[in-house]
Amino acid sequence: MRNLCVKVSYDGTAFNGFQTQPYGRTVQGEIEKAIKKLSGETIIIIGSGRTDAGVHAQGQVFNFYTKSSIPTERWAVALNTRLPKDIVIIEAHDVPEHFHARRSAKRKTYRYTIDMGKFPDVFGRQYRFHHPAPLNVEAMREGLRHLIGKHDFTSFTSIHSTKPHHVRTVYEADFVQEGPILHMYVTGNGFLYNMVRVIMGTLLWVGQGKLAPDEIKTILEGRSRSLAGPTAMAHGLMLMNVEYSL
Template sequence: MRNICMKVSYDGSGFNGFQSQPKGRTVQDEIEKAIKHLTGEPIVIIGSGRTDAGVHAMGQVFNFHTASTIPTERWAIALNTRLPKDIVIRDAWDVPDAFHSRRSAKRKTYRYSIDIGKFPDVFARAYRFHHPTKLNIEAMAEGLSYLIGTHDFTSYTSIHSTKPHHIRTVYEAYFEKEGQAVHMYITGNGFLYNMVRVIMGTLLWVGQGKLKPEDMKLILEGKSRSLAGPTAMPHGLTLVDVEYGDAAVEPAEATDHDDDE
């Protein structure tokens, strides 16, 4: 048996999330159907993490064990011809038998995008949350800085989180402007259920002047979801990249982790 790892991009607009669900279309189901059509094997893939309904991915990672002899370099092309147009396999490579795309992950990066134009960009409306009134981006960036480091993120996760603890490390977090869009990038060792969206929903209150930047720290220390702002809309969120920090399990050109947005 071989252990093959793949990087996949998908437009989450038409999916009920990445992970298989009792009802609704999912990315995992579509990929598994394509693999079965290609090899005849009823394979269950292992994702690096879940993404919620409507959330997108540029660099989701998954792995699976297969008895197929298809050359590794042919897998992406072969699957892409069998996948719907809103899913694209970007790369495939062999990994050690013990590699697990979720447990082996070291860093994950998400992006949340806001359209701050008076009118939304019609071509980006599926990937940015439109906020037509003025936001204080500098105050939002200051508030975001209080979340960098290792903290208990109970205040910034869903009350439905089932994790035994909410301690996570955020390595870096910042805002970047692109035309009438503002992107928040956040990299950590893992993200709790709805964590990035709750952070953004709270930062929007900071941007609107409803909270001060330093309130982000007070909310964090309060360890209660009731202190934070609303959960931001899913369509503005994209899983950008998953990193493993070991050349043995990454494509040559690529430079307790349990999210789930």
């Protein structure tokens, strides 16, 4: 059977997350409905991972098996005409049958964005966390550096994490500032539930002077969620891309 791998962007504002839920509108649900309309097939797509309610994606990836003979290059256009406007398919590829969007993923990059302007930019309000008080970005960058590498991220995940172990590798992490807009980019081999948002919430404490940058190391080593800062709001988070070695 054909295995199709699809890259999709979505504005998470009006979704109850990526994954199908007992109630609420989800990205997965809308995509499965569009596939049904297009090929007539009732399919369950496999996402690279969930994103929470309100979280956005520039490059989420999913795969699914289809018997349809629709040419690969037609899928993106054909699905887009059947999808609501807050989901846009970017590309589709045929992949080997063993490809699995979650299990085959090698690296993921997330971005968390803060608007440090006195007043929020109204056109970015749904994609940035507005924090008008001054932040010490250099201290935040120094704190973030402690998280690069292979660590047990128990302190930086929700207590509701269902994962058997919490060791993950962060390959790259940095802040990029463009005027009042501050982006945190984090690339890793996988992310725990709420991990980027807890990292951001804790680094906000560093930026506000409530924590010294080196305390990030202490928190990491303490392996307890209670040591870290709050979970930053969902709407500042964006799944940028998922990488595979095919």
